[in-house]
Amino acid sequence: MANNDKVDAVIVGAGASGSVFAAVLAKAGKKVVLLEAGPDWQLDDLISSDIWGRRIKPAGSPFLLEGKNPYGYVYQAGWGTGGAALHYFANFPRLLPNDFKVKSTYGKGLDWPIDYADIAPYWDKVADDVGVSGDAKAEEIWRPAGKPYPMPPMRTFPGGDAWKKGFDALGMRLTPAAVGINSTKFKGRPACIYDGWCHVGCPIGALSNPLVTYLAEARQAGAEVRPYATVTRVLTSADGAKATAVEYYDANKQKQVQEASVVVLAAWSAQNPRLMLNSATDKHPNGLANSSGLVGKYLTAHFASGTSALFDEDLQPYMGTIAAQYFSYDLYDKNAHKDNGAFGSTFMVAGTAQRYSALGGVANARLDLFGAELAAFMKRAARGYTRLNAFAEEMPVIDNRIELATDKDEFGMPLGKIIHSFNDEAVALFNANFDRGLQIAKATGAKEAWPNKGPMPTIHLMGGTIMGKTAGDAVTNSFGQTHEIANLWIAGPGIFPTSGAPNPTYTILALSLRGAEQLAKNWGSVAD
Amino acid sequence: MGETLVPGAKDAGVTYFVDQQISIPPQEALLEARIMNVKPPFANFYRAALGAIDGASSARYGGRNFAQLAANEQHEFVDLMRQNKLDGWKGAAASFVYFLLRSDAVDVVYGTMDGYAHLGVPYQPHIAPTRSW
Numbered sequence: 163m164a165n166n167d168k169v170d171a172v173i174v175g176a177g178a179s180g181s182v183f184a185a186v187l188a189k190a191g192k193k194v195v196l197l198e199a200g201p202d203w204q205l206d207d208l209i210s211s212d213i214w215g216r217r218i219k220p221a222g223s224p225f226l227l228e229g230k231n232p233y234g235y236v237y238q239a240g241w242g243t244g245g246a247a248l249h250y251f252a253n254f255p256r257l258l259p260n261d262f263k264v265k266s267t268y269g270k271g272l273d274w275p276i277d278y279a280d281i282a283p284y285w286d287k288v289a290d291d292v293g294v295s296g297d298a299k300a301e302e303i304w305r306p307a308g309k310p311y312p313m314p315p316m317r318t319f320p321g322g323d324a325w326k327k328g329f330d331a332l333g334m335r336l337t338p339a340a341v342g343i344n345s346t347k348f349k350g351r352p353a354c355i356y357d358g359w360c361h362v363g364c365p366i367g368a369l370s371n372p373l374v375t376y377l378a379e380a381r382q383a384g385a386e387v388r389p390y391a392t393v394t395r396v397l398t399s400a401d402g403a404k405a406t407a408v409e410y411y412d413a414n415k416q417k418q419v420q421e422a423s424v425v426v427l428a429a430w431s432a433q434n435p436r437l438m439l440n441s442a443t444d445k446h447p448n449g450l451a452n453s454s455g456l457v458g459k460y461l462t463a464h465f466a467s468g469t470s471a472l473f474d475e476d477l478q479p480y481m482g483t484i485a486a487q488y489f490s491y492d493l494y495d496k497n498a499h500k501d502n503g504a505f506g507s508t509f510m511v512a513g514t515a516q517r518y519s520a521l522g523g524v525a526n527a528r529l530d531l532f533g534a535e536l537a538a539f540m541k542r543a544a545r546g547y548t549r550l551n552a553f554a555e556e557m558p559v560i561d562n563r564i565e566l567a568t569d570k571d572e573f574g575m576p577l578g579k580i581i582h583s584f585n586d587e588a589v590a591l592f593n594a595n596f597d598r599g600l601q602i603a604k605a606t607g608a609k610e611a612w613p614n615k616g617p618m619p620t621i622h623l624m625g626g627t628i629m630g631k632t633a634g635d636a637v638t639n640s641f642g643q644t645h646e647i648a649n650l651w652i653a654g655p656g657i658f659p660t661s662g663a664p665n666p667t668y669t670i671l672a673l674s675l676r677g678a679e680q681l682a683k684n685w686g687s688v689a690d
Numbered sequence: 691m692g693e694t695l696v697p698g699a700k701d702a703g704v705t706y707f708v709d710q711q712i713s714i715p716p717q718e719a720l721l722e723a724r725i726m727n728v729k730p731p732f733a734n735f736y737r738a739a740l741g742a743i744d745g746a747s748s749a750r751y752g753g754r755n756f757a758q759l760a761a762n763e764q765h766e767f768v769d770l771m772r773q774n775k776l777d778g779w780k781g782a783a784a785s786f787v788y789f790l791l792r793s794d795a796v797d798v799v800y801g802t803m804d805g806y807a808h809l810g811v812p813y814q815p816h817i818a819p820t821r822s823w
Binding site: 206208209210211212213214216217219220221222227232234235236237241355357358359364365366480518519520521523525526529530532533534536537540541544545 | 694695696697698716717718719720721722723724725726727728729730732765768769772788789792793796797800801802805806809810811812813814815816817818819822823
């Protein structure tokens with residue numbers, strides 16, 4: 163076992179949230195080390211191919227998956243520098259004010275300890291940092307005013323414009339989507355060329371993945387990235403009051419210890435609780451920062467109801483970005499589908515660029531077809547297919563959780579077990595959004611429209627280390643600092659008490675920036 | 691099976707694709723099985739799938755495995771498989787096996803630069819793959 167010189171901050175995970183913490187702390191003059199379990203990806207590794215694109219995702223399941231709706235995570239999880247944000251879609255919607263006091267307002271779910279106004283300045287800051295294209299003024303039909311985005315909206319294409327016609331016909335509103343992609347040149351990064359390969363990694367840097375934003379800034383400020391470094395435990399002082407180091411296995415599978423004044427866990431939402439539970443000591447018998455028993459609890463996932471439409475016209479569906487051309491919060495009221503027994507917000511995106519293979523590809527829009535019928539469909543869909551997606555919110559329940567399993571990985575660390583089931587209100591929301599999607603699709607004038615109904619998907623993973631006011635009802639405060647160990651911080655969507663319905667990365671970046679600035683500002687009272 | 695699922699899969703090399711991909715370390719594999727949370731090594735999934743298919747085929751068609759069926763029987767079998775309606779099926783759900791094997795066939799037929807050309811749509815790569823897989 164090797165001990166490394168003590169650093170100011172060790173950050174576990176070089177994805178979206180870890181990169182923000184690294185950039186802020188390194189620029190504040192701190193010595194920062196990022197430990198990343200996967201490779202150190204470079205932009206020229208990002209091959210435009212759905213087949214080759216699978217390289218940048220985790221390999222199979224080190225997590226055991228249980229429950230009525232097992233959480234299928236590999237599609238959206240990260241592996242290597244950039245994390246999941248290396249292949250994310252870069253939709254940049256924000257939460258809305260009705261997301262922050264769900265329990266107080268509706269008697270369901272949980273409350274956040276902060277409000278929309280606490281995060282709003284950080285959404286604006288992130289937009290200026292990484293580059294967001296959109297029409298902020300247009301969005302203000304749904305949300306409080308904020309700063310304009312630094313770039314105008316992206317181009318639209320017939321595959322997106324078709325949905326605008328459907329929304330208009332029903333009196334529903336659809337505005338240009340806010341995306342973390344350059345509609346114009348931004349900070350030396352080029353404008354997007356709309357070739358639709360965002361989801362396998364954008365090698366030109368038009369899409370704001372961490373390699374060209376916060377992680378690049380962190381490196382420039384002196385942060386060190388150690389790839390293939392698998393963290394297994396956080397070590398604590400004898401009295402249990404402080405985190406002192408992390409234990410990890412390096413690229414040669416040799417055990418190492420990295421001492422640090424501050425430990426930031428910025429792995430994904432299931433891995434952070436796995437590490438905390440695996441770091442139990444006599445002073446923390448149930449795992450670190452877990453006197454509440456809530457480490458690993460209140461996992462939430464999004465789910466999406468997709469609606470397909472097929473036109474005879476050439477929609478150029480291969481053009482655009484994997485992010486949306488348009489979005490809508492018109493069904494964001496938690497009770498929008500109350501009559502169907504549903505509860506939770508819905509966020510709709512329209513007009514993503516289509517790929518033809520892989521999980522989200524056109525071929526899977528008709529999973530019932532195979533053989534000659536599939537071939538005929540693919541020919542028709544090649545230029546005439548488009549899709550609407552309605553993302554929706556699952557309420558947090560304590561039984562959706564991460565636990566340690568008895569089986570162990572190659573480093574002797576217990577595997578994580580993710581237990582997840584959707585409740586009846588979520589299932590009702592899933593079904594209601596298909597009905598609404600079909601109504602909209604028919605209003606577009608499409609020749610054919612159908613719901614992409616299949617097993618209820620699990621999209622994005624949030625919760626597991628939720629924020630709250632006290633150590634009795636939460637794991638961290640609103641900055642991600644654990645209530646019980648002042649120099650142990652958690653970054654990422656694991657600290658979301660509720661999920662809202664929008665894609666989470668914009669909020670992950672904003673909360674991470676807020677947390678990292680708080681840490682830097684109060685370093686003297688936090689660091690050990 | 692690949693050709694029954696997606697016409698052109700045999701000539702596009704679906705067998706070689708899967709065979710090669712299960713022979714390399716799982717963290718290098720480019721299979722949809724990786725994305726669908728199948729636990730490595732991925733060869734275990736395919737071995738079990740082949741056994742389940744031939745077992746269910748034999749049970750339904752008088753001892754004949756899938757490769758020995760007539761084209762219309764193969765079509766009927768796959769249609770039942772995707773709906774989880776095969777008696778005597780063993781292992782992972784038949785619909786899930788259908789999904790992954792179909793995805794492999796779709797990969798080699800439609801997920802390549804040749805596949806896009808066949809569909810008549812531009813591939814437009816930033817960085818073109820130097821080989822299909």
